[in-house]
Amino acid sequence: xxxxxxxxxxxxxxxxxxxxxxxxxxxxxxxxxxxxxxxxxxxxxxxxxxxxxxxxxxxxxxxxxxxxxxxxxxxxxxxxxxxxxxxxxxxxxxxxxxxxxxxxxxxxxxxxxxxxxxxxxxxxxxxxxxxxxxxxxxxxxxxxxxxxxxxxxxxxxxxxxxxxxxxxxxxxxxxxxxxxxxxxxxxxxxxxxxxxxxxxxxxxxxxxxxxxxxxxxxxxxxxxxxxxxxxxxxxxxxxxxxxxxxxxxxxxxxxxxxxxxxxxxxxxxxxxxxxxxxxxxxxxxxxxxxxxxxxxxxxxxxxxxxxxxxxxxxxxxxxxxx
Amino acid sequence: xxxxxxxxxxxxxxxxxxxxxxxxxxxxxxxxxxxxxxxxxxxxxxxxxxxxxxxxxxxxxxxxxxxxxxxxxxxxxxxxxxxxxxxxxxxxxxxxxxxxxxxxxxxxxxxxxxxxxxxxxxxxxxxxxxxxxxxxxxxxxxxxxxxxxxxxxxxxxxxxxxxxxxxxxxxxxxxxxxxxxxxxxxxxxxxxxxxxxxxxxxxxxxxxxxxxxxxxxxxxxxxxxxxxxxxxxxxxxxxxxxxxxxxxxxxxxxxxxxxxxxxxxxxxxxxxxxxxxxxxxxxxxxxxxxxxxxxxxxxxxxxxxxxxxxxxxxxxxxxxxxxxxxxxxxxxxxxxxxxxxxxxxxxxxxxxxxxxxxxxxxxxxxxxxxxxxxxxxxxxxxxxxxxxxxxxxxxxxxxxxxxxxxxxxxxxxxxxxxxxxxxxxxxxxxxxxxxxxxxxxxxxxxxxxxxxxxxxxxxxxxxxxxxxxxxxxxxxxxxxxxxxxxxxxxxxxxxxxxxxxxxxxxxxxxxxxxxxxxxxxxxxxxxxxxxxxxxxxxxxxx
Ligand SMILES: [Cu+2]
Ligand SMILES: [Cu+2]
Numbered sequence: 001x002x003x004x005x006x007x008x009x010x011x012x013x014x015x016x017x018x019x020x021x022x023x024x025x026x027x028x029x030x031x032x033x034x035x036x037x038x039x040x041x042x043x044x045x046x047x048x049x050x051x052x053x054x055x056x057x058x059x060x061x062x063x064x065x066x067x068x069x070x071x072x073x074x075x076x077x078x079x080x081x082x083x084x085x086x087x088x089x090x091x092x093x094x095x096x097x098x099x100x101x102x103x104x105x106x107x108x109x110x111x112x113x114x115x116x117x118x119x120x121x122x123x124x125x126x127x128x129x130x131x132x133x134x135x136x137x138x139x140x141x142x143x144x145x146x147x148x149x150x151x152x153x154x155x156x157x158x159x160x161x162x163x164x165x166x167x168x169x170x171x172x173x174x175x176x177x178x179x180x181x182x183x184x185x186x187x188x189x190x191x192x193x194x195x196x197x198x199x200x201x202x203x204x205x206x207x208x209x210x211x212x213x214x215x216x217x218x219x220x221x222x223x224x225x226x227x228x229x230x231x232x233x234x235x236x237x238x239x240x241x242x243x244x245x246x247x248x249x250x251x252x253x254x255x256x257x258x259x260x261x262x263x264x265x266x267x268x269x270x271x272x273x274x275x276x277x278x279x280x281x282x283x284x285x286x287x288x289x290x291x292x293x294x295x296x297x298x299x300x301x302x303x304x305x306x307x308x309x310x311x312x313x314x315x316x317x318x319x320x321x322x
Numbered sequence: 323x324x325x326x327x328x329x330x331x332x333x334x335x336x337x338x339x340x341x342x343x344x345x346x347x348x349x350x351x352x353x354x355x356x357x358x359x360x361x362x363x364x365x366x367x368x369x370x371x372x373x374x375x376x377x378x379x380x381x382x383x384x385x386x387x388x389x390x391x392x393x394x395x396x397x398x399x400x401x402x403x404x405x406x407x408x409x410x411x412x413x414x415x416x417x418x419x420x421x422x423x424x425x426x427x428x429x430x431x432x433x434x435x436x437x438x439x440x441x442x443x444x445x446x447x448x449x450x451x452x453x454x455x456x457x458x459x460x461x462x463x464x465x466x467x468x469x470x471x472x473x474x475x476x477x478x479x480x481x482x483x484x485x486x487x488x489x490x491x492x493x494x495x496x497x498x499x500x501x502x503x504x505x506x507x508x509x510x511x512x513x514x515x516x517x518x519x520x521x522x523x524x525x526x527x528x529x530x531x532x533x534x535x536x537x538x539x540x541x542x543x544x545x546x547x548x549x550x551x552x553x554x555x556x557x558x559x560x561x562x563x564x565x566x567x568x569x570x571x572x573x574x575x576x577x578x579x580x581x582x583x584x585x586x587x588x589x590x591x592x593x594x595x596x597x598x599x600x601x602x603x604x605x606x607x608x609x610x611x612x613x614x615x616x617x618x619x620x621x622x623x624x625x626x627x628x629x630x631x632x633x634x635x636x637x638x639x640x641x642x643x644x645x646x647x648x649x650x651x652x653x654x655x656x657x658x659x660x661x662x663x664x665x666x667x668x669x670x671x672x673x674x675x676x677x678x679x680x681x682x683x684x685x686x687x688x689x690x691x692x693x694x695x696x697x698x699x700x701x702x703x704x705x706x707x708x709x710x711x712x713x714x715x716x717x718x719x720x721x722x723x724x725x726x727x728x729x730x731x732x733x734x735x736x737x738x739x740x741x742x743x744x745x746x747x748x749x750x751x752x753x754x755x756x757x758x759x760x761x762x763x764x765x766x767x768x769x770x771x772x773x774x775x776x777x778x779x780x781x782x783x784x785x786x787x788x789x790x791x792x793x794x795x796x797x798x799x800x801x802x803x804x805x806x807x808x809x810x811x812x813x814x815x816x817x818x819x820x821x822x823x824x825x826x827x828x829x830x831x832x833x834x835x836x837x838x839x840x841x842x843x844x845x846x847x848x849x850x851x852x853x854x855x856x857x858x859x860x861x862x863x864x
Contacts (some may be wrong), residue, residue: 004776019705026695033666033691037684040669044605045676055671056608056860062667063614063660070659074652074698081702082645088704089641104481138477139571141636141711145777148708152637154572155476156565159638172786176636176711176779178470180477181397184782268568285566 008167008192009147014084016148022077088149091162095128099211099294102133102140102153102175105182108291112298114207114214119188121173123165124198130162132259136290141177144190152177156267158259165192215299218292227281236281237274243304248275262297342744342841357441358844363427364742365448370423371811373414373455380407382804385766385797393784400783401468402484406458408471413493414455416723417585420592421538422451422503424734425531427742429507431835431846432528434516434853439509447502454496461488470781472582475563475574479555486556490549497546500588504538507531518853522616525833525856526609529616530595533623537584537591540627545581548574572637579630587626589723590690591619593730594661597683600737601665603831604680605672608857611664618657625654635703636710644703651701658694662687677829678752682733685760686726693721696771714774717767725763732759732810739814740824744841747817751809759806765799832858 007013043050098121099110109117123129133142133153142161143150151161165171175186193201209217219225227236242257250273255261264271266288269281288296343360346352353361383403387395395403426444430437438444461467467489469478478486511524511532524532552574554560561567563574602609609615631639631647665687674680696718700706709715733756740746769792778789785793827836835842837851852864 004772015704015708018702019699019708022699022702022705026698030691030695033662034688036666037669037687040666040672041674041676041684044669044672044674046606046673050671052671052673058608058611063611063664066663067614067656067660071653071656074655077698077702078649078652081648081704084704085644085648085702085707086641088707138481139474139637143711143777143779145708145712150636150707150710154565154638156571157638172777174777174779178474178477178781180468180481181401183401184393184397184779184784187786 006146006167006169006171008165008169008171009144009149010164010166011084011088012146012148012166014087018081018084021080025073025077091130091160092128092164095130095162097130097132098123099291099298100131100133100142100153101136101290101294102142102186103136104138104180105175105186107142107173107175107186107188110211110291110294111207112211113202114210115202115205116207119186120191121188122191122193122198122201124195125165125168125192126195128162128164130160132158132160132294134158134263134290134294138179139177140175140179140186142173143176144171144173146171147190150176158263165190168192168194168197211295211298212302213299215295215297215302218288218296219299222284222288222292224296234280235277237277239300240303243301247272249273250275250277250279259297262300263293266293266296341843342839343844344841346844355445357437357445359426359430359438359441359444360742360842360844360846362444362448363423363425366418366422366426366451369448369452369455370415370419373410374807376459377407377410377415378804378807380404380410382800385800387783388785388793389797391785391787391790395783397783398466398468401781402462402466404781405467405470405489406462409458409467409489409493412471412585413496414451414458416589416727417500418451418503419589419727419731420596420734421507421531421534421588422447424596424731424738425507425527425592426503428738428835429510429528429531430514431838431842432525432833433511433514433519434834434847434851435510435514436845438506439514440506443502443506447499447506450499450502451496454492454494454499457488457492457495461485461492464488472578473549473552473574474578475552475555475571476565476569479552480564480566487553490553494546494549497542497549500538501542504535504542507535508539511535516850516853519834522613523853523856524616525595526598526612526615526619527592527595529619530592530598533619534588534591537588537623537626541581541584541588544577545585548577548581551577572634572639575634575637576630579633580627583630583633584623584626586719586723587622589727591622593686593690593727594619596730596734596737597665597686598668599831599833600679600683600733601668601687602857602859603737603829604675604677604683605668606675606830606859607668607672608855608859609664610667610670611660612856614660615664618660621657622654625650625657629654632701632703632706635706648701648703652698655694655698655701658690662691662694676753677736678747678749678756679733679737679829681753681756682729682736682759685756686729686733688760689721689725689729689763693718693723693726696721709774711780712774713770713778713780716780717770717774720767720770725767729756729759729763732756735810735814737829738835739817740828741835741840741842743818743821744824744839745817745821746824746828747821748813751813755806755809755813758802758809762799762802762804762806766796766803767799769793769796769799827863830863832856832863837864 097112101108107119109121135153135155140153142153147163149161149163151159170189170191173188173190227234228239245257246254247257248254267285269283270279273279343358380403387393387400464485467486468484469482551562555562561569563569563571598609629651632651635644736752773789773792824840826839834851838847
C-alpha cells in the first residue's frame with residue numbers, strides 16, 4: 001500500500017502482507033456480521049410475517065462451532081505472526097552498528113566511523129543496519145513507519161533494532177513514547193542513499209576518529225588504564241578480548257560479557273563482581289555520559305576483534321568498508 | 323411528546339401508585355446521607371456526568387489543537403489536556419460508569435433484594451469517589467499534570483515538574499471506592515438473591531456486574547500499590563523505577579498494565595451484560611446461548627489477567643515473553659467473538675422493535691466489533707511493533723471503550739430511564755441522537771486508524787503536514803459526537819418535567835425490575851416479585 005506508506009525495508013513487505021491479510025480477514029468478518037444483522041433486522045422486524053417457529057431454541061452445536069472456528073483462525077494467524085516477529089528480532093550477521101543516544105528532546109547518532117548527527121540518520125541502500133540505543137533520561141521510542149520497525153529506548157539499558165533499507169529516499173522517524181514537553185518535536189529523517197552517494201556523504205563529513213578510537217582515548221584519560229592497563233599495579237581484570245566471553249562472577253554465577261554487561265560494569269561495578277578480584281572499581285555513575293560509555297564499550301569490543309574473533313563491525317572504520 | 327412512539331407498550335394503569343423512593347426525605351441531608359442504593363446511584367450519575375463533561379472538554383481541546391500541523395495550543399497546555407482527558411475519562415467516567423449508576427440502581431432489584439449488602443459502604447464509596455475526583459480537579463486547578471494517564475516512569479517520578487502527586491492521590495483514593503463497590507456487589511450477589519433466583523437465572527447484566535466486581539477487587543490494589551511507589555520515588559527518591567536510582571522502569575509498566583488491562587475489561591464487561599438485556603427485550607426472545615454468554619464473561623475476566631504484556635511488545639521485553647502474551651491475547655478474543663455471534667443470533671426469529679435503547683445497543687455491538695477486530699491486529703507483536711503508540715491504537719481503544727462502553731451506557735440509560743425516573747422521553751429525538759452518535763463516532767475515529775497506519779504517533783501536539791486532512795475530518799466528527807452527547811442531556815432533563823408518565827413495564831420486558839412500579843418504592847418491591855428463568859419472553863409478562 002505505497003499510497004499511504006512506502007515499503008522501504010526488507011521487512012516492510014513481510015509485515016504488510018500479514019497486516020493486509022488481517023485487515024482482509026477482519027473486514028470479511030465485520031461485513032459478514034453486519035450483513036447478517038441487517039438481514040435479520042429487516043426480516044424479523046416487529047410485525048413482519050416471517051416464520052418464527054422455534055423462536056427461543058438454543059443450540060450447543062452452533063455455540064461450539066463458533067467457539068472453535070475463531071479459535072483455529074486465531075491460532076493460525078498467531079503462528080504466522082510469530083515467524084515475522086522472530087525475523088524482526090534476528091539482525092543479519094554483519095549488520096553495521098550505529099549508536100543512538102536519546103535525550104529530551106533529540107536523537108544523537110554516532111556512526112561506527114565516528115560521524116555524528118542529530119535527528120538524522122544517513123544509511124547506505126541495501127546494507128543491514130543495527131541500531132544500539134540508550135536513553136540519557138526518560139523512555140523514548142524509535143519508530144520508522146516506512147521500515148515497519150519500532151523499539152523503546154530505555155534509560156540504563158541498551159535495546160536494539162535493525163533494518164535493511166530497500167529504497168533510497170527520506171523516511172520520517174518519530175519518538176513514539178511520550179517523553180515530556182517537546183515529545184512531538186523528537187522527529188527526524190532516515191536518509192537512504194545509494195552506496196556511491198553514501199560514500200560521498202561520508203567523505204564530506206570526515207570524523208577525526210572512529211568510535212573505538214574515541215573510546216581508547218577515554219580509557220586512558222578517565223583512568224581505566226591505570227587499573228586495567230597491561231602495566232597497572234592494581235589487581236584488575238584484563239579487558240582485552242572481554243567482549244563475548246563468559247565471565248565468572250564472585251557469587252558463583254556466570255554471565256556473557258555483552259554491551260549491557262560492560263555498561264553495567266562501568267556504572268554499577270558492585271552489582272556483578274568478577275571472581276578473584278576485590279570490588280575496588282569506583283562507579284562512574286554521573287561522570288560519564290551515555291555517549292562516552294558507548295564509546296568505551298565500542299573500544300572494549302574492538303580489542304576483541306584484534307584479539308581472537310572475526311572483526312566486529314562496531315569497531316571497524318567505515319572508511320575501510322567503502 | 324408526540325406519537326406514542328413505537329415500542330412502548332400501552333398498559334393498564336398501575337393499581338395505586340406506591341410512594342417512590344424520591345418521596346422520602348427531600349432535604350439535601352436526605353440525599354447526602356442516604357443509604358438507599360437508588361439514591362446513591364443518582365448521586366453517582368450526577369457526578370460521573372459532571373466528570374464526563376470535564377473529560378469531554380479536554381477532548382475538545384485536543385481535537386481543536388490538532389486542526390493545524392503546528393498545533394493550535396501551547397505545547398504544555400496540550401500535554402496537560404490529554405493527560406486530564408485520560409485520567410478523568412478512565413477513572414472518573416468509564417470505569418465507574420455502568421456499575422456505579424445502573425449497576426447500583428438495578429443489581430438489588432434484579433435479584434429481588436431490598437438494597438446492597440452494605441448500604442453504608444456504598445455511600446462511603448461515593449464519598450471516596452467524589453473525594454478522589456476533588457484531588458484530580460485540584461491537580462488541574464494547581465496547573466495540571468503532563469504525564470499522560472499512564473504515568474510512565476521515570477518521567478512521572480523524576481522528570482515531570484507538574485502536579486503528579488495530586489493526580490495520583492486522586493486516582494489512589496478513587497481506587498478504594500472501586501474496591502468497595504466490587505466487594506459490595508460480590509457479597510450482594512452471593513447472599514441477597516431472593517429465594518428462587520438461582521445463579522443460572524441471573525440476568526446477564528448481573529453476571530457482567532459480578533465478573534467485573536471480581537476483577538475490580540483483584541486488580542485495583544495493584545494499581546494503588548504501584549501509584550504509592552511512584553509517589554514514594556518522587557518524594558524520597560526510593561529507587562524502584564528510575565534506573566538512575568537503581569530501579570527498573572519496565573517494572574512500572576508490568577505493574578501498571580497488570581491492573582490496566584483488566585481495567586479495560588472493567589469497562590466492557592458490564593456493557594456486554596447490559597446490551598444483552600436490551601437486545602433480548604427488543605427482540606422479545608431469549609438471549610441466544612445464555613450459558614455461553616455467562617461463561618464467556620467469566621473467561622474474559624480470568625484470561626484478562628494474563629495478557630497485560632501486549633502493551634509492552636516494544637518496551638524491550640524478551641521475545642519469548644512477547645510470544646506468550648500474544649497467544650493469550652488471541653485467546654481472550656475468543657469469548658468476545660462468542661458474544662458477538664450470540665447477539666447476532668438473538669436477532670434471528672425475534673420480533674425486533676427499533677427503539678432508541680435498541681439502536682444504542684446495536685451501535686454498541688457494531689463498534690465493539692470494529693474495535694475488537696483491530697485488537698487482534700495489535701495482538702500480533704509483529705504488527706504491534708509497527709502500530710504501537712500510533713493513532714491506530716488510539717482508534718482501537720476508543721472503538722472499544724467509547725464506541726462500545728459509552729454507547730452501551732447510554733443504551734442502558736435510555737432503557738431504564740422510565741424505571742428510574744418514571745418518565746418517558748421523546749423517542750424520536752433519542753433515536754436521532756443514537757444514529758448521530760454512531761455516525762459521529764465513526765467520522766471521528768475511523769480516520770485515526772488510517773493516521774496510525776501512516777505512522778502518526780499518539781500524544782503529539784504538532785505533526786507533519788501530511789497528516790492534516792485526516793485530522794480535520796476527525797475533528798469534524800468530534801463536533802457531531804459532542805452534539806450527540808449533549809442532546810440526551812437536554813431531552814432527558816426535559817422529560818423529567820414534561821415527559822409522559824411511564825407504566826411499570828413500558829417495554830414489555832421480563833426482568834424483576836419491571837415487576838415493580840416506576841420509579842420503585844424505597845424498599846424496591848411492595849409485593850415480592852416472581853423469579854423466573856432470565857428472559858422468559860416465551861411466557862407472558864407478570
Ligand atoms: Cu522522546
Ligand atoms: Cu490490554
